[in-house]
Every structure is written in C-alpha cells, then in structure tokens.
Amino acid sequence: MREWITAFFMAWGMFLAIPCPCKRWDERARQKMLVCLPLVGLVVGGVWAVLALLLRGAPVGLRALLLAVCPWLCTGFLHLDGYMDVCDAVLSRRDLATRQRILKDSHCGAFAVICLALLVLCQWAVFLSAEALPLWPLTLIPAASRACAALAVLTLRPMSTSQYSAMTRGGAPVVFAAIVLAAVCGLSVLLWDSFAPLAAAVCYWLAAWYAFRQLDGMSGDVSGFALTIAELGGAAVLVLWR
Numbered sequence: 001m002r003e004w005i006t007a008f009f010m011a012w013g014m015f016l017a018i019p020c021p022c023k024r025w026d027e028r029a030r031q032k033m034l035v036c037l038p039l040v041g042l043v044v045g046g047v048w049a050v051l052a053l054l055l056r057g058a059p060v061g062l063r064a065l066l067l068a069v070c071p072w073l074c075t076g077f078l079h080l081d082g083y084m085d086v087c088d089a090v091l092s093r094r095d096l097a098t099r100q101r102i103l104k105d106s107h108c109g110a111f112a113v114i115c116l117a118l119l120v121l122c123q124w125a126v127f128l129s130a131e132a133l134p135l136w137p138l139t140l141i142p143a144a145s146r147a148c149a150a151l152a153v154l155t156l157r158p159m160s161t162s163q164y165s166a167m168t169r170g171g172a173p174v175v176f177a178a179i180v181l182a183a184v185c186g187l188s189v190l191l192w193d194s195f196a197p198l199a200a201a202v203c204y205w206l207a208a209w210y211a212f213r214q215l216d217g218m219s220g221d222v223s224g225f226a227l228t229i230a231e232l233g234g235a236a237v238l239v240l241w242r
Contacts, residue, residue, distance in 0.1 A: 003026065003028065003029050003032060004029075004032060004036070005024075006024045006025075006026045006029045007029040007030075007032035007033045007035070007036050008033075008036040008039055008040075009021075009022045009023065009024045010024060010025055010026070010029060010030075010033040010036075011033045011034070011036040011037055011039070011040045012040055012043070013025075014033070015037065015040050015075060015078060016040060016043065016044070016074060016075060016076070017073065017074060017075060017076030017078075018043065018047070031173055034149075034150045034153055034154060034173065034177075035150055035173045035176050035177055037146035037147065037149055037150045037177075038143045038144075038146050038147040038150065038177070038180045038184065039143075040146060041142035041143035041144070041145060041146035041147070042139065042140075042142070042143045044071050044074045044075065044142040045138060045139035045140060045141060045142040045143055046139055047070065047074055048067070048070050048071060048074075048138055048139065048141075048142065049133075049135040049136070049138050049139045051066060051067060051070050052067060052133045052135060052138060053135060055067065056132075060128060061128065063127065064124050064125075064127035064128035064130070065124055065127075067127040067130075067133075068120065068123040068124040068126075068127050069120075069123075071142060071231055078224065079224035079225075079228050080116065080119075080224070080228060081221075081224060082220060082221035082222065082223065082224020082225050082227075082228070083115070083116070083119065083224055083225045083228040083229070084108065084112035084113075084115065084116055085103050085104075085105075085112070085221045085224075085225075086103065086211050086215070086221050086222060086224075086225035087111050087112050087114075087115035087116075087225070088102055088103075088108070088109040088111045089102040089103040089214075089215060090210075090211065090214045090215070091111040091115070092109075092111065096215075096216055099214065099215055100159065100161070100215060100216070103215060103219070103221055104161065119228065119232065122232055122236075123232050123235065126232070126235050126236045126239050126240070127235070127239065129239050129240060133238065133239070134192055134194055134196075134238065136188070136191070136192050136194075137188045137192050137194035137196045137197060137238055138196070138235075138238060140184050140187070140188050140196070140197045141196055141197055141200045141230075141231055141234035141235065141238065142231060143180075143184050143197070144181060144184045144185060144197035144198070144200045144201045144204075144230070144234065145200045145201070145204050145227045145230040145231055145234065146227065147177050147178075147180045147181035147184060147201075148181060148200075148201050148204035148205060148208070148226070148227075148230065149204070149223045149226070149227050150173070150177040151174060151177045151178060151181065152204075152205075152208050152218060152222075152223060153218060153223060154173055154174050155174055156208070156212060156217075156218040157217055157218060158217055158218045158219065159215065159216065159217030159219045160217070161219070181201060184197050185197045185198040185201060194237075194238060195237055195241065196235070196237045196241075199233050199234050199236070199237035199238075199241075200230040200231060200233055200234030200237075201230070202233070203226075203229050203230040203232070203233030203234065204226045204227060204229070204230035206229075207226035207229040207230065208222060208223070208226035211225050211226060
C-alpha cells in the first residue's frame with residue numbers, strides 16, 4: 001500500500017502543476033505511477049468541476065475562457081506541449097525520419113501555432129455553448145482520458161527514443177487501468193446519463209492511433225496529443241449532447 005501511495009504522489013508531482021502535498025520518489029514504483037494517472041485525472045476533474053460551480057452566474061465569455069484553460073493550467077501546459085509537437089511533426093508531411101526528428105525539435109513551428117489556436121477556439125466555443133454543466137461527468141472526463149493514457153503507454157509499442165521504451169509492458173497494471181476506465185465510463189452513463197467520459201476515451205484512442213501510425217510508435221508527446229483531443233471531445237459531448 002505504501003508503494004501505491006508513493007506512486008500516486010509521484011504521478012501528481014510529474015503530471016500536475018498544482019503543488020504536491022507530499023513529494024516522494026521511488027524508482028520501484030515507476031510503473032505503478034502510470035496506473036495512478038486516473039487518480040491524477042480526478043484531481044484535475046475536481047478542480048474543473050469546482051471552477052464550473054463557482055463560475056455559475058459569471059459573464060458567459062469569461063466563464064467559457066476560464067473553463068477552457070483550466071485543465072491546461074492544472075497540468076502546467078504539459079500535454080499541450082506534446083499536442084503541439086505532434087501537430088508540427090505530422091503536418092510537415094515529410095518522411096518518417098524527418099517527422100520523428102521534428103517531434104523532438106525544441107523549436108515551435110507554424111503548424112503547432114495554427115493547431116494550438118484552433119484548439120483554444122474550439123474549447124472556448126464548446127464552453128461558450130454551455131448553459132449549465134453536469135459536474136460529476138465533467139470530473140470524470142480527465143480520469144477517463146488518463147486511464148486511456150496509462151493503457152496506451154503500457155500496451156502500445158514505444159518509439160525507440162521514448163522514455164517508455166525500457167518500461168515493462170502488460171500485466172496487472174494494464175488490467176487495473178482497463179477496469180478503472182470501464183468503471184468511469186459506466187458510472188457516468190448509469191448514474192448521470194452522460195457519455196462524456198466514454199467520448200473522451202474514444203477520442204483518445206482515435207487520436208493515439210493516428211499519431212502512432214504517423215510517427216511509428218508511442219511516446220509522451222503522442223499521449224499528450226491524444227489526451228488533449230480527448231478532453232476537448234469529452235467536453236463537447238458533455239455540453240452539446242443532452
């Protein structure tokens with residue numbers, strides 16, 4: 001149990017910009033850290049839902065802007081970085097070796113800027129369309145997207161340059177992440193009649209499949225790309241499909 005607690009705080013410290021209440025690190029818990037990603041997602045979702053509650057009655061445009069950027073602020077724009085890197089690489093339409101080189105390039109290209117602008121506009125427009133948000137399904141969207149991220153990292157073949165290439169794949173962590181994903185999606189449908197977390201999961205796998213094929217492997221950037229699109233898709237279904 002102590003190792004799982006350590007893994008959770010490791011995941012918090014690595015994947016959230018919110019100050020970690022207990023800074024721990026144990027290399028033996030690295031794989032468990034990925035399985036704790038859905039719990040980190042619940043922290044993000046909780047902040048998202050509390051913000052939505054506090055902003056009821058606020059000016060519509062301001063509320064939409066703050067809700068749009070909330071998950072990005074919670075993660076310190078970590079996943080947006082992966083989103084922009086993948087957009088730059090894939091939209092270059094170059095050969096595979098060049099796409100992989102662009103993915104690792106620290107410079108920001110035009111395609112990344114254009115895609116980021118479109119993403120911000122889409123996420124802002126989604127929340128601008130919201131009259132009232134179901135808070136519990138909103139909380140579960142980041143948990144669903146991060147359960148998918150854990151599954152993808154633990155099952156898909158990594159790029160040779162990825163930090164995940166040395167990680168053990170399969171086993172009990174995959175089963176646990178799959179159960180968490182099924183529980184999150186199922187509870188949202190059964191208790192609140194919302195398909196938003198399920199939509200986030202579907203969007204994650206479609207985006208991850210596309211980036212995986214284009215870049216020939218899984219990496220942190222690919223996961224960030226897919227996770228960002230997943231949260232947009234989940235929010236869109238939450239707001240627009242009533």
